Amino acid sequence: MQFLVGGAGKSSLMLYSVNALEADKLIYSWLPMQTFSSMSGLQLKASVMAGMLTEMSNCEAYQEEIESLISEIDEISFSQGNEKTLVKFNGLVRKVRAL
Structure with a gap:
């Protein structure tokens, strides 16, 4: 499994996490707390x-x-x-x- 992630900010970490969860077929939620x-x-x-x-x-x-x-x-x-x-x-x- 390969992930291409640029930067080291929160968005990159979130994208990495989402990709990992999807690859493992796990359920996840991503909520923008500003809402x-x-x-x-x-x-x-x-x-x-x-x-x-x-x-x-x-x-x-x-x-x-x-x-x-x-x-x-x-x-x-x-x-x-x-x-x-x-x-x-x-x-x-x-x-x-x-x-």
Whole structure:
């Protein structure tokens, strides 16, 4: 396996990592964190998790489960974050960890 990577910056390291993960047929997510800079609390957590899952949605083995989770988490990312929503989010976190 050969990788041609120029420079020594973060982008080059990320590209190297992505190539290595793809070569090993592993799932990965790459999120630009600037997207989430204006968020906080439950909205931030839900949006990051939905983004992470969206990036992983090309994983055929879990595609249906991932798409279902994205839909549920997206709903939470637009909610007010009351106690009921927090309990639902924590349940979804457990489902994501089980993937």
